[in-house]
Amino acid sequence: MAKTQYYTATSIDGYIADENNSLEWLFEVDEGTENPFGEFFEGVGAFAMGATTYEWILEHDNLVEEPENWHDMYGDVPCWVFTHRDLPLVPDANIFMISGDVRRVHEAMTVAAQGRNVWLAGGGNLVGQFVAEGLLDEIILGIVPAILGSGVPILRHRLLVNDLVLTNMREVGQFAYLTYAVGDVARLGRHLASEAVTRIPVLH
Ligand SMILES: NC(=O)c1ccc[n+]([C@@H]2O[C@H](COP(=O)([O-])OP(=O)(O)OC[C@H]3O[C@@H](n4cnc5c(N)ncnc54)[C@H](OP(=O)(O)O)[C@@H]3O)[C@@H](O)[C@H]2O)c1
Numbered sequence: 001m002a003k004t005q006y007y008t009a010t011s012i013d014g015y016i017a018d019e020n021n022s023l024e025w026l027f028e029v030d031e032g033t034e035n036p037f038g039e040f041f042e043g044v045g046a047f048a049m050g051a052t053t054y055e056w057i058l059e060h061d062n063l064v065e066e067p068e069n070w071h072d073m074y075g076d077v078p079c080w081v082f083t084h085r086d087l088p089l090v091p092d093a094n095i096f097m098i099s100g101d102v103r104r105v106h107e108a109m110t111v112a113a114q115g116r117n118v119w120l121a122g123g124g125n126l127v128g129q130f131v132a133e134g135l136l137d138e139i140i141l142g143i144v145p146a147i148l149g150s151g152v153p154i155l156r157h158r159l160l161v162n163d164l165v166l167t168n169m170r171e172v173g174q175f176a177y178l179t180y181a182v183g184d185v186a187r188l189g190r191h192l193a194s195e196a197v198t199r200i201p202v203l204h
Pocket of ligand 1: 007008009010015016017021022023026049050051052053054056057082083084085098099100101102121122123124125126127129152
């Protein structure tokens with residue numbers, strides 16, 4: 001079944017950018033020879049990001065002058081950018097500028113994704129709105145060996161032990177990838193696991 005996933009890189013202490021919205025600390029890391037993001041993105045049929053994240057990518061990858069950089073990264077997969085402003089568009093990119101209720105947009109993204117996954121690229125501001133609506137199924141964190149002390153958090157929401165279940169761990173270069181099921185998916189997984197335990201016959 002298709003999922004709605006928040007895939008992001010983070011520092012050990014849970015920041016996705018430093019206080020100046022810089023990601024330079026992230027690019028110094030040994031990524032290894034595998035390509036976890038490429039593997040992940042093959043399953044994505046639609047994605048979304050907040051205005052701050054979009055503006056960072058726009059500038060970092062010089063997308064107005066070099067729109068081919070967007071196509072190299074994301075191909076024609078449709079992207080919804082949440083903003084209240086008129087932001088510059090990447091020429092010929094499959095981008096929709098949108099504002100307001102994330103539930104309505106999530107429905108449109110799910111239809112556009114045609115059975116593939118929906119990726120929430122971040123940041124935490126936008127993804128928090130999907131969490132509040134119960135629309136997030138999975139968090140995939142690529143943890144970088146860096147401690148920033150302050151910055152932009154993964155999320156401003158509290159998701160506690162009953163909301164999250166660790167489903168996978170993977171080491172790639174200096175990244176530690178952790179995957180968590182979220183919300184109802186996590187609770188269902190926990191329930192099924194405890195059912196299975198109670199059904200194991202006691203041997204005498
Ligand atoms: N480490 C990573 O892999 C990673 C991944 C993603 C992001 N980041 C970084 O995280 C930082 C941004 O994260 P963030 O959480 O601060 O911001 P964000 O979620 O990227 O963007 C927040 C902004 O999006 C707009 N917005 C959000 N919800 C909206 C809605 N429902 N309707 C209309 N507009 C809406 C608002 O901007 P306006 O009202 O001004 O339009 C809001 O201020 C950036 O530095 C980015 O580079 C890092």
